[in-house]
Amino acid sequence: MPQLKLVLPNVQEQAMIAAVKSIVATTCQERFSQEPVLKRNHIKWNEKYRMLARAKDKGFAEGALVSWIGLFLAERQITQNQPCGAIILYADEYYMRKLMSAAGLSGEDVLKQGAVADFCSELCNMITGQFINRVVSEGYQEIFMTSPDTQINEIPEGVKFNSDYAEYIEFGFFLWGKNVFSIDLTLSAIFKNE
Amino acid sequence: MKQILVVDDSGVQRKIIIQIIRQAGFNNEILEAGNGEEAIQVLGSHFKTVGLILCDWHMPEMNGIEFIEGVAKVPAVANIPVVMVTTAGTEEKLKQAYSVHPNLKGYIVKPFTSDQLKVVIAPFV
Numbered sequence: 001m002p003q004l005k006l007v008l009p010n011v012q013e014q015a016m017i018a019a020v021k022s023i024v025a026t027t028c029q030e031r032f033s034q035e036p037v038l039k040r041n042h043i044k045w046n047e048k049y050r051m052l053a054r055a056k057d058k059g060f061a062e063g064a065l066v067s068w069i070g071l072f073l074a075e076r077q078i079t080q081n082q083p084c085g086a087i088i089l090y091a092d093e094y095y096m097r098k099l100m101s102a103a104g105l106s107g108e109d110v111l112k113q114g115a116v117a118d119f120c121s122e123l124c125n126m127i128t129g130q131f132i133n134r135v136v137s138e139g140y141q142e143i144f145m146t147s148p149d150t151q152i153n154e155i156p157e158g159v160k161f162n163s164d165y166a167e168y169i170e171f172g173f174f175l176w177g178k179n180v181f182s183i184d185l186t187l188s189a190i191f192k193n194e
Numbered sequence: 195m196k197q198i199l200v201v202d203d204s205g206v207q208r209k210i211i212i213q214i215i216r217q218a219g220f221n222n223e224i225l226e227a228g229n230g231e232e233a234i235q236v237l238g239s240h241f242k243t244v245g246l247i248l249c250d251w252h253m254p255e256m257n258g259i260e261f262i263e264g265v266a267k268v269p270a271v272a273n274i275p276v277v278m279v280t281t282a283g284t285e286e287k288l289k290q291a292y293s294v295h296p297n298l299k300g301y302i303v304k305p306f307t308s309d310q311l312k313v314v315i316a317p318f319v
Contacts, residue, residue, distance in 0.1 A: 026305035027210075100206070109209050122204040125252065126304045129281020133303070136284040147203065147252050 011138055013038060016171055016185055019130035023123070028102035030175055037172040037179075043161075043186065050158030051168075051186065055090045058170075058182045065091045065117060066151050067124035068159050071132075071187060072144040082162045084143075085187035087131065088155075089124040095180040096120055121148040127183065141191040161186060196245020197223045198319060201233040201261065202279070203253040207304075211248060211279065214308040220319045222246075230256030234264065241271050246318040251280035251287070263294035275299040275318045279306070 017036055024030050044052040055064035070083035077083070093116055100110045100119050109115060125148045132143045149155075168186035172179050198215065202208050208226050215224065225240060227233035230253060237244060247265070251258040258280065265271050276298055278291050283303035292298050300314040 023305045026307055103210060104213055105206065105209060109206070115206060118204055119206045122207050125204070126281050129252075129283065129304065133281075133283040136286075142284055142286050145252065147254050 011135065011140075012169060012185060012187065013171075015131050015134035015138070016127075016169070016183065019127050019134060020171070020173055020183070023126050023130060024099075024173075024175070027126070028099050030099070030102050032174055033177050034174045036174070039170045039172075040167055041170055043166055043168055046158030049160060049162055051086065051088075051161050051184075053088045053090075053155040053159050053184070055153050058090045058172075059179065060090055060092055060182075062153065063093050064153060065089075065093060065096060065120040066153065066155055067091070067117075067120045067148050068155060069124055069128045069148050070146045070160070071128075072146075073141070073190060075144050078144060078146060081160065083146075083160060084162065084190065085185070086159045086161050087124065087128045088159055088184040089120065089127065089181055090183075091120050091123070091181040092178070095175065095178060096123075098176070099123075099180070117150040117152075121150045123181075124148045124150070131185075139193050141193075143190065162188075195222050196319070197225050197240060197243050198315075199225045199227065199233060199236060199240070199244050199247045201227045201230070201247065201253070201258065202250040203228050204250075207250070211311065214311050215315070215319075217308065218312040218316075220315070222319050229253040230258060230261030230264070233261050237265070237271055237274075241274075244271075244274055246315060247274055247276045248279050248315070249276060251278060251282045251291075259291060259294060262291070262298070266295040266297065273297070277302060277314055277318075279311070280304060 046052045068088040071085035073084050096116050171183045249258045277300035279302045281304045
């Protein structure tokens with residue numbers, strides 16, 4: 001019988017870490033220099049149901065990139081703009097360019113205007129897709145996602161998130177001894193077949 | 195030699211795919227589109243010469259599933275081999291893709307290795 005359940009924190013954590021590791025290894029042929037750092041935080045609201053998403057709160061320098069994708073329980077909720085969660089990626093611009101080079105991109109592909117934001121969007125897109133694939137394979141219902149949006153420093157209006165769930169998991173990922181990017185994950189209760 | 199149409203809203207991802215195609219030794223001309231609507235425009239003028247479509251799922255304006263559904267319904271392009279290259283990798287998504295385009299020739303989930311892409315596209319280029 002399907003039951004409405006929170007995706008267990010350890011399932012969320014393992015799915016996210018496995019997703020990120022596989023993407024960095026496959027696309028960029030890189031390995032993390034240390035295990036990811038995880039924290040559980042209370043959501044800070046910009047206004048009701050709009051989560052603050054500021055790179056400086058994560059310790060990133062001016063010019064950092066912030067990409068986000070909304071998570072939805074049904075396709076119709078995308079048009080109704082009623083997300084049940086979100087994945088937000090905060091990334092250092094210099095190290096994103098380094099990751100682009102590791103992915104085999106060079107010259108103008110890395111340097112041209114908008115390329116690093118595009119790469120950050122695609123990274124967020126792949127991480128979200130892989131996270132969903134792994135959670136669904138654990139027996140949870142299908143989760144739908146939007147296309148990514150990327151801004152500099154912060155998402156000015158905050159990330160919309162229709163839930164009273166008050167916590168999110170923050171993941172810090174380290175390459176070359178540095179916190180190259182961080183991810184905030186928040187997901188409300190979804191159905192699981194049991 | 196037939197052309198390859200790469201449909202993905204990420205210019206960076208299109209570059210990576212094109213790079214893999216080139217490194218694999220395939221010299222086909224490559225056409226690019228950033229979403230389903232652009233891909234329809236490209237196909238409209240190249241439908242006789244495109245021999246393979248590589249298509250992402252999540253794209254703005256018209257997504258990949260809407261695009262391949264449209265392609266499957268138009269006799270002039272319905273037989274062009276289509277391979278999905280996407281992050282959407284759940285069983286339900288695979289079923290949906292094959293149901294809208296029964297003649298789908300492959301389904302590659304991102305992230306993919308260059309070998310995975312080469313093996314799937316080799317018969318069509």
